[in-house]
């Protein structure tokens with residue numbers, strides 16, 4: 001029960017990755033606040049999480065876009081009706097904006113460029129600004145951001161690579177500004193079996209599997225276990241790092 005009596009907020013928690021984190025955290029004793037733009041899938045997530053909760057722990061679900069400040073405020077107001085604090089923040093929301101097709105920078109539209117930076121960074125900005133003051137006052141907090149191995153540079157996904165490099169940079173800046181009581185770390189996933197990957201087809205999936213040293217696709221649980229490490233005091237001397245969880249696929253162009 002590494003997260004006994006802790007309250008964790010997980011964004012994007014109706015998708016496989018965020019849901020995997022929320023379930024793993026519930027197994028370790030945490031109460032979880034889950035949020036997503038999809039209210040319908042959030043209801044299904046509550047069904048999956050509830051049986052895993054420790055006695056006294058709770059799950060609270062609230063539909064919101066983390067990119068809209070007023071909705072983030074509503075999310076936090078509704079959370080305060082159930083919990084007096086948030087100890088752990090896991091920022092999962094992000095992704096390739098519009099589509100995942102190989103698109104050279106010369107062909108990336110301004111809409112895609114701006115959208116990609118917004119979806120990968122704005123929610124972290126809002127949530128950290130609203131939750132870190134409470135963590136600082138209580139002298140305990142953990143923040144985990146989700147980047148990608150593509151942060152090192154990604155031809156055809158340059159917008160995404162640059163936005164995810166922004167996530168790793170923001171992680172380091174926050175680690176320094178919020179030390180010593182808040183640890184801020186980052187996970188850089190390789191290919192993980194989520195909604196984005198589920199539809200690529202078997203051939204592409206097999207190609208992905210061959211690209212990493214473990215010769216398999218990553219599972220949401222692989223990310224959840226890394227997030228768990230960063231969210232409890234087993235990692236209290238670790239801050240500002242970006243951990244690839246990628247089967248050995250190293251961040252590189």
Ligand SMILES: NC(=O)c1ccc[n+]([C@@H]2O[C@H](COP(=O)([O-])OP(=O)(O)OC[C@H]3O[C@@H](n4cnc5c(N)ncnc54)[C@H](O)[C@@H]3O)[C@@H](O)[C@H]2O)c1
Nearest residue numbers: 012015016017036037065066094095148191192194195196
């Ligand atoms: N899947 C991968 O292989 C992979 C690889 C590297 C990095 N990542 C990163 O992992 C994270 C999750 O990836 P995914 O999309 O594959 O996961 P996912 O399929 O688990 O779903 C993400 C969830 O986020 C929700 N969401 C999207 N925009 C939102 C918003 N504005 N507010 C609230 N919720 C919102 C979606 O409804 C969805 O349920 C992203 O940051 C992504 O960039 C994924």
